[in-house]
Amino acid sequence: MTLLSVRDLTVTFGPVIAASGVSFDLAQGEALGIVGESGSGKSVTCRALLRLLPASARVTGSVAFDGQEVTALREDALDALRGRRIGMIFQSPASHLDPLMRIGDQVGQTLRRHRGLSGKALAEEVVRLLDQVRIPDPRRWADAWPHELSGGMKQRAMIAGALACEPDVLIADEPTTALDATVQKGVLDLLNSLRADRGLAMIFVSHDLGAVARVCDRLLVMRNGEVVEEGTVNRIVTAPVHDYTRRLLASHPDRLPPRPPRALPAGAPEVLAATGLSVRFGRRSLSDWLSGRTGGFVALDGADLTLRKGEVLGIVGESGSGKSTLARALVGLNRAQAGTIRHLGQPVQPAGRNRVTYLRQVQMIYQHPYEALSPRLTVEQSIAEPLRRHRLVSSGRIGARVTELMAEVDLSPDLGTRLPWELSGGQCQRVAIARALALEPAVLIADEVTSALDVTLQAQVLDLLSRLQAERGLSMIFISHDLGVIRRLCDRVMVMRAGQIVETGQVAQVFDTPRQGYTRELIAAIPHLPGAEAPA
Amino acid sequence: MERLQLPAAITAAVLLASAATAQDIVRIASPNPVTTLDPIRSAAAGNIEAFGQLYARLLRRDETGALQPALAESWAVSDDGLTYTFELRAAKFSDGSPLTAEDVAFSLNRVAKDPESAYPAAYAALSEVVAVDADTVELRLEYPAGPMLDYMEIFNAGIVSKADVDARGADAFAASPLSSGPFMVQEWRPNDRLILAANPNYWREGYPLVAGAELIEVSDSNARASMILAGEVEAVRAVPYAQVAEVDAADDVAVPLEPSTVIYVVLPNHTKPPFDDADVRRAAAMALDRQAIAKAISLGMAKAANSTLPEALAFYAADLEGQPYDPAAARAILEEKGLVGTEIVMLAPPDSAQLMTLLKAQWDAVGFMTKAEPVDTGLWWDRLVGGDYNITASWWYNETMDPDLAARWALCGSCGNNSYYTNYNNPRVDELTEAALRELDPEKRGAMYREIQEITVSEVSQVPLWYAPFTNAYSSRIEGLRLTPALQWTLEETRFTK
Amino acid sequence: MPLLRLILARLVQALPVLLGVSLVTFVLMAASPGDPVRLLVGDRATPEIIAVIRERYGLDEPILTRYLVYLKNLLQGDMGASLRYRVPVTELIASHYPVTLFLVLYTIVLSLPPVVALAVVSARNQGGLADQAIRLLGVLGLAVPVFWLALLLSRFFGVTLKWFPVSGFGDTPLEHLHHLFLPALSTAIWVVPILVRNLRAALLDEMGRDYVTTGLSKGLGRRAVFRAHVFPNSLLPTVNLFGIIVAYLLGGSVIVESVYAVPGMGKLMVESILARDYYVVQGATLVFALTTILVMLATDLIAARLDPRVSA
């Protein structure tokens, strides 16, 4: 039986068309996935279903839920629907929970509103719900504040709140995007089991085909506000019709060509080596000092690392594992309390007096494309800055050198006068790479450079990095939480957890015969495309 | 903050409560703060106003200004003018203890001889004051002093209790003294108000007529005007001229212009060029249209000054020609001296913007280049006493009708204050000042003071500007209250009319 | 327990701050020309008499000696005596401080309802007519000179209508409320716009937050979401601002107190500075500073109570 029927849904913000002519049906108990890249209109579509868009949005078309026309409902009738018949969960649970309200109260809001529960009955029901979403010790966590919960627990709590009144439909808008892979797996499993237990219908929105495939039966592929392809998950993954869908699939890490195993030339020098590197945050208080404790928070605990010329070293780990801390310690952004760093065998001080010489050899690029560039500098100014400051070329040559660098990272020369906000995320990352290359470094450290990018862009940037590495014989440290990406780019991989390196080895060896339980868990959590097990 | 816990009372209760405050308390708002209650400690205006209420003197003045017996029932002056004998009446301090000749001798010796006595100038002639018996006091003088009887009436000649001062020490006394005057201290809140209660033991039977008084310190003139208009006080001191008409026009409030000894003057610095030259001072005086200035500032309420002494004083020379208003002649002097364009620094004390504007404009018109430099009162005194200025303007008043103290203060170069710190010094004037004090014949004294005025006017020791009347406002709820030229409120004779 | 520790730690931190404040004040006052004795004894006293009294008051000692003596006495709880009044500074402060404190609290109490109401109305109708009107009035309130407005208010409400007294403090709490109404109102007129502006901005910020969408998606309705989520979250930045405003009010009490003849700290301070009454200025500044520090501490504690993320 069709529960939700959407016809010709169009959302415009002034002149911008965010969604155009979207139509689909959702049957009872069915799980529908919507995939697409950022700006494809998938989130807008979801929010339009519950009329959660800002006042400036204009919505046309029809959304029929259980015989009622949602677009024509009065606000109070709509409120009776929201939360009770249709629940919704969102990306980044951290920002979608009120930081000033206890978890239990937020979970209980719908119960109070729609079922009139209060007092002890409400508290009991909240605990039951938290237990149902597998939050351990629910009584305790019901009294906790959002910031005390981990990301996964926050998302579970949000799910508990959305499902409290046992709605018919759950709309999940990128519910796992901000989560670590193992946590994501847990949430996806939870959604699957809820669906199975309750016959819950679900709309699952994600940019990640792998995640959608784990939960859904049917799939919509959206692009630029339009649905370009619709069908069962299996059909679309195995036989995509639309060009764009094909590209999307091809960009998935599962489908990327893996890096051929290769041997480094014997005697390739160690360009970078670290031994016993430790970083502590926070100060050591007087009581720490008296009781002989280290104090503060140990983010990196005696890490060893070697990088040889021409090698690509991957570092994986979940958030908080210390991988970024390690990278930043290597370039002097974090001061290491213990340990040594050697460059070509010579001890160096990345934050010391002679850091410039060292840093010209070891460059780093960062995660967020729009934050990577100074907002008030044009592309040309950004790239020229290191050339100018370090007098790398004569001032007359700067323009020419900038053009060269832009060409090298596949940036069209007419972008030179643009400011960062006028560029796409991928273009920003390219500018950042060009800037780093301006110094002609021997080592490039890439810290989660692709994780904020859509898959197609991610694939392009990965290609670019691969090519540059090969052309220039760069040594590279590539940091990512995404094992799929690591596998396709790196020679060697280090697995980190809680500030320590738990496993190191050649990529193939670590992935195929992991020695540590933790590594195995990580690998198992990678969402794969159905029927396309990772080719070795 | 337990006082904040208020019951659910309503505004009406507030109105009732405030309306119920003792209706027979006379409240006076004055800009002049009361800073001490010890009569020898200060000669500042606010204190003078308070001392009169707390301490009875040997003599007092009636409405006509004539001296009348007060604590002294009678007195006699020896022929050589060197011994004054006062017979005291039976009087008491506010605690009921008797006021004896000992107390009188102690008080007068104290004000005359104590090194911390702020203003002993009136008593320079005293050699000692002796209690002859319980109710007889003898003043022994080193040389005759014409106005000595007048000085037995001024603010710091008040009688304090010797026993009280000795027992508690001067500091404690200064905060809560025993009183011999019409009122006694009920509560003193420094920097806010002095609350007085009628002294039941005051020597003058049946006085004061009211139960008490409050001297409230309100520095803002607008606030004072608002207060009397709103009926929150019975009298205010120094209504700005600009508001006199308005306040006077209000029902139940009157602003009678009362004679004062206040004189406004320009003070040139006689030791610094260009005003060390009498001709230049004359030019500065002739540049000023005193009539117009007085009219502009007082809206016609004050009279332009012709003499260096206040017009209310005895021996004031009314017929003296002041320096004429003659800007052309003033300019000619400057041109002749080659002083056109000379920069002069004019210290501008607080609340003098209008006067400073007028002075600057008129001086600049004849060729000076006047630079007004605003200073606060503390700085003004520093600069004035230190002689670090070219010219400034101020006012002063005299506490008696006798010109002796006025001359010593403002015109005499060797009497301690360097002619109001202008450093004007004419030996003849100094000599006349001392001689006039010692002279007992009024006619001869008059001639001497006339000469002093003639000399100082012609040498332009200061430029007299105008004689300012008091502009105090009184509510019609009371009668009998006025401020004497000696800055004494006639509070003891004040009563409520309704 | 950590709360107590925080308070203790902050108070300990306050000590060097107070020392710094007192040192700066002392140096400033000592450096200012003008002789307290001259202002005390009146115009006519001769320089000789003034010299005698200066010596007796110990004003001729070197400045460092005076400061050290002052500090030593301060440690024993003695703030010295007023040069003008010869009464202990503590006594003066004890009589003037409650007045100003009352005024400040009154102003706050008077300001809060309109602040909340106006900010909420303004934020909920962002860009609407009411919003524009409120913001324009706010700008006016900010730009009108306090002393000018205060004068008009006192003449109108006090003299013409006779609704409120134009001066003084009164004797009972009810009288305090009545007497200080106009001063508090005059101050509120510029405080309200500042707070409204901040609260409004905070409300608008919070209204755009993700958890608002969550609340709406649960069917709570706009009103309930506003009440339960938006408003509490908006209070945080406003509470922080409050501490600064109170400091401002304390220091700015000078003008309203003078226009309404209120015997408070502002008046005491001005008169004491003008009279070079060193120890009163010194003591009053310390009390001001201590109050500000305590208010800041209080706002931090309130913020910590409001916001569980700020661990005490």
Add this chain to the structure above:
Amino acid sequence: MRRAPALLVAGIAIVAAWGLVALAAPFLATHDPIAINFEALLQPPGDANYFGTDNTGRDVFSRVVYGTRYALYIGLLGVLAPMAIGMTIGLVAGYFGGWVDALAMRLVDVAVPFPFFVLVLAIVAVLGPGIENYFIALALVGWIGYARLARAEALVLRQSEFVLAARTMGFSHPYILARHVLPNALSPVVVYMMTDITLVILFGAALGFLGMGAPPPTPEWGIMIAEGSFYISTAWWIAFFPGLAMVMIGVGFALIGDGLARWLRLRA
């Protein structure tokens, strides 16, 4: 949402208009602003004197016109030093953190509890009245607001990746502060500055009211209001017109501040 630039434009127009008045004062003024006239004291507004005359017969209109120069001079110059000091301290503290920050915050701690007006009065007592000394007092305490804002911005910016990138490119700290941190920390500071200008003008006027402002016969609005306040019921025009002018210029700056705040938020 469209209204934001309109407010900004309105504010800029008002302030620019006043700027023009200040520049063209000699042409606009009908009288010499400091010329006294005993024949025309306290004249009400009329053809001879558009805004009437004051208690020394000076033309209020001309004084208001010339007073614009002082208002702008006080407002603009009065915020300059506090902003420069505050920005420097705030940016350096926020950017470097650690003991530098701790030291700067202690400095703020000492300055914050100092009652502003008391300090102004004390400084004026030390140095003598006058606008220049007011500026010094402002510079001593007025920087706190700027320092707080700049520090908050710098704390965020120091963690932002373009600043990290600049550091790992080996650029010097002063360069990064000047080129990357400062420009991006400027906007909230500028918004705050607009409100601050209004307050500085107002406080300057209050100082005139307490008799510690510019020397007479300077046509300064605060002094004019203070002088005129005695005549509020007999010659209202003396205080009213400078008061009105002050409100209008205040509105102008406040509108710029408001508009700028919204405009910047929209762009972000």
